[in-house]
Amino acid sequence: xxxxxxxxxxxxxxxxxxxxxxxxxxxxxxxxxxxxxxxxxxxxxxxxxxxxxxxxxxxxxxxxxxxxxxxxxxxxxxxxxxxxxxxxxxxxxxxxxxxxxxxxxxxxxxxxxxxxxxxxxxxxxxxxxxxxxxxxxxxxxxxxxxxxxxxxxxxxxxxxxxxxxxxxxxxx
Amino acid sequence: xxxxxxxxxxxxxxxxxxxxxxxxxxxxxxxxxxxxxxxxxxxxxxxxxxxxxxxxxxxxxxxxxxxxxxxx
Numbered sequence: 001x002x003x004x005x006x007x008x009x010x011x012x013x014x015x016x017x018x019x020x021x022x023x024x025x026x027x028x029x030x031x032x033x034x035x036x037x038x039x040x041x042x043x044x045x046x047x048x049x050x051x052x053x054x055x056x057x058x059x060x061x062x063x064x065x066x067x068x069x070x071x072x073x074x075x076x077x078x079x080x081x082x083x084x085x086x087x088x089x090x091x092x093x094x095x096x097x098x099x100x101x102x103x104x105x106x107x108x109x110x111x112x113x114x115x116x117x118x119x120x121x122x123x124x125x126x127x128x129x130x131x132x133x134x135x136x137x138x139x140x141x142x143x144x145x146x147x148x149x150x151x152x153x154x155x156x157x158x159x160x161x162x163x164x165x166x167x168x169x170x171x172x
Numbered sequence: 173x174x175x176x177x178x179x180x181x182x183x184x185x186x187x188x189x190x191x192x193x194x195x196x197x198x199x200x201x202x203x204x205x206x207x208x209x210x211x212x213x214x215x216x217x218x219x220x221x222x223x224x225x226x227x228x229x230x231x232x233x234x235x236x237x238x239x240x241x242x243x244x
Contacts, residue, residue: 005231008224038230
C-alpha cells in the first residue's frame with residue numbers, strides 16, 4: 001500500500017476548510033453505504049468552476065497532495081492537470097482520485113442528491129446510492145459489477161425496514 | 173428424493189405464521205444475495221467512524237496476506 005490508508009475524515013476536513021464543492025463517489029462511497037468492499041483510494045467529483053478549482057487546489061495543498069511520481073518539491077493543482085478527466089494523487093489523507101468527468105450523471109444532480117453524513121467531527125458529502133448506480137452502470141467496467149451488486153443490496157437493506165413485521169430475521 | 177418431492181409440492185397457504193416466518197428466514201440464510209442485504213443493513217447501522225476503523229483493519233489484514241508484512 002502506497003502512503004497512509006484512505007482517511008475520508010481528513011480529506012473532507014480539508015475540503016470543508018477551503019469551502020470546496022465536492023462529493024465522495026466510487027468504491028469508498030460504496031463502502032460507506034454499507035458495502036464490504038475494500039478500497040485503497042477515495043474518488044472525488046467536484047464542481048468544475050474556476051473558483052472551485054482554486055479552493056480544491058488550496059485543500060490539496062493542505063493535504064500535501066501530489067501526483068505519485070511528481071519530482072519537483074511543490075505541486076499545486078492546475079486545471080490542465082485534469083484534461084484527461086482523471087488525476088491520481090497521494091496525500092496525507094491517503095490516495096485521492098479527482099474525477100473531472102463522471103459518465104452517467106451531471107455534477108448538479110450528483111450534488112443535489114448527495115447525502116450529508118458525519119464522520120467523527122467532520123461533515124462529509126456522500127453520493128447517493130442511486131447516483132452511484134448511475135455512475136457505475138455507465139462506466140461498465142468489470143470491477144464495477146461487484147460494486148453494483150453491493151449498491152443494490154445496500155438499497156434493498158434500506159428499503160426493508162428492520163422493524164418490518166414480515167421480516168423474520170429483524171422484525172419483532 | 174422424497175424431501176425434494178415434499179418441497180416441490182409444498183403449499184405455503186397451509187402453513188401457520190410461525191412456519192412461514194421460519195421458511196422465509198431459511199431462504200434468507202441460504203440465499204447469498206439476501207445475505208448480502210443483511211450484511212449491508214448491519215453495516216448501515218454502524219457509525220461511519222467505526223466503519224472506517226473496520227476498513228483500516230481490513231486493509232492491514234489484506235496487506236499482510238499479500239505481502240507478509242504490516243501496512244505502513
